[in-house]
Amino acid sequence: xxxxxxxxKYLVTQMGNDKSIKCEQNLGHDTMYWYKQDSKKxxxxxxxxxxxxxxxxxxxxxxxxxxxxDKAHLNLHINSLELGDSAVYFCASSRGHLYNEQFFGPGxxxxxx
Amino acid sequence: AQKVTQAQTExxxxxxxxxxLDCVYETRDTTYYLFWYKQPPSxxxxxxxxxNSFDEQNExxxxxxxxxxxxxxxxxxxxTASQVVDSAVYFCAFYNNNDMRFGAGxxxxxxP
Numbered sequence: 001x002x003x004x005x006x007x008x009k010y011l012v013t014q015m016g017n018d019k020s021i022k023c024e025q026n027l028g029h030d031t032m033y034w035y036k037q038d039s040k041k042x043x044x045x046x047x048x049x050x051x052x053x054x055x056x057x058x059x060x061x062x063x064x065x066x067x068x069x070d071k072a073h074l075n076l077h078i079n080s081l082e083l084g085d086s087a088v089y090f091c092a093s094s095r096g097h098l099y100n101e102q103f104f105g106p107g108x109x110x111x112x113x
Numbered sequence: 114a115q116k117v118t119q120a121q122t123e124x125x126x127x128x129x130x131x132x133x134l135d136c137v138y139e140t141r142d143t144t145y146y147l148f149w150y151k152q153p154p155s156x157x158x159x160x161x162x163x164x165n166s167f168d169e170q171n172e173x174x175x176x177x178x179x180x181x182x183x184x185x186x187x188x189x190x191x192x193t194a195s196q197v198v199d200s201a202v203y204f205c206a207f208y209n210n211n212d213m214r215f216g217a218g219x220x221x222x223x224x225p
Contacts, residue, residue, distance in 0.1 A: 035158075043150075043204055043215040056211045090158055098146065098208050104158040 003027050006091050006105035013081055014113055021076045021108045023091030031097050032074035034066060035090040037107075046089075049074050050097050078110075086112045115140045117207045119216035126195055127224050134190045134219045136205030142166075145209035147181065147188040152218070153201040161203075164188065195223045 004025045013019050025032060033048040033056075047066040048056040054066065063079045074093075078085060091105040116139040126132045138147065149161040162172065164181050172179045176193045192199050200223045205216040 041152075041202060041218055043206075043218075045213045045215075056213070088156070092158070098213070099163065101163070102160045104160070106157055 003103050004105040006108050010109050012111045017081050018079045023074050025093040029093035029095050031094050033092040034076050037088045081112045083112050117214045117216040119219050121219045123220045125222045129194050131193050134203050136188045138186050138207045142209050148206040149190050150204045151201045197223050199223050
């Protein structure tokens with residue numbers, strides 16, 4: 001069974017479009033995260049959700065919004081996509097906020113043309 | 114501002130050699146967490162370890178060991194008897210007060 005899954009694996013879209021990336025975990029964890037890895041492999045945490053509360057909000061553009069319908073899901077919505085949004089986005093989950101082992105999804109490679 | 118530096122951009126070793134990946138951080142706070150992650154060529158991210166600032170005891174997990182020294186603000190990672198499967202990019206990270214910072218990563222290549 002896949003512990004943390006993301007869909008889609010690849011996403012190619014035009015500038016200005018709105019897109020979503022879905023993330024689901026079946027580990028029973030209470031905290032989920034989104035990370036961004038740019039073309040230079042630099043990693044950055046974007047958001048984390050604990051019990052439906054946003055507890056980290058990096059200085060990301062407000063075009064990015066996490067949405068958590070339940071504890072097992074944390075989706076990432078991106079409006080008005082820009083070229084600079086091209087990156088690999090990783091979802092992760094853990095028991096407790098950043099203090100315990102995090103399990104990562106396989107990543108979603110977003111390409112904005 | 115908090116900062117994490119991984120000065121070694123790339124390291125290449127031959128299998129069975131020991132290798133140490135350096136991580137230096139900057140902070141004025143006394144409570145924080147340090148992490149190491151592995152990203153193999155396949156691209157996934159793997160959590161390796163979390164250490165809090167009050168626990169300076171070194172940790173060993175199989176061929177992996179971590180040396181945390183507050184006096185030098187370092188959290189170095191050593192792989193003993195390296196193997197080809199250890200080839201990956203390794204990231205060090207720092208967390209405190211809802212602020213998480215990653216180092217730029219060290220690419221380790223282990224040659225057979």
